[in-house]
Amino acid sequence: MFMCKDVVENIMGYIDNELDLDTLKELEKHTGDCPECMAFVKTYKRMLDITGKLKNKTFVTPEIRKRLKVLLQSKLKPV
Numbered sequence: 001m002f003m004c005k006d007v008v009e010n011i012m013g014y015i016d017n018e019l020d021l022d023t024l025k026e027l028e029k030h031t032g033d034c035p036e037c038m039a040f041v042k043t044y045k046r047m048l049d050i051t052g053k054l055k056n057k058t059f060v061t062p063e064i065r066k067r068l069k070v071l072l073q074s075k076l077k078p079v
């Protein structure tokens with residue numbers, strides 16, 4: 001079963017459409033039930049949208065991904 005931390009863990013793959021179908025289903029099921037994760041996904045997408053870099057994935061370097069993940073994890077309640 002998907003937990004909030006799993007959403008954080010898989011958000012990059014979700015945005016990049018790289019998740020396998022089972023993982024994708026679990027993630028969407030969780031975000032459907034969890035307002036925090038729903039907001040998290042929306043915020044993340046909007047952030048990429050605003051910067052206009054969604055199409056240019058090279059923008060999201062491993063360093064940025066790492067920092068984003070730390071930032072986002074700090075916003076989620078501890079498991």
Ligand SMILES: [Zn+2]
Nearest residue numbers: 003004034037
């Ligand atoms: Zn959640």
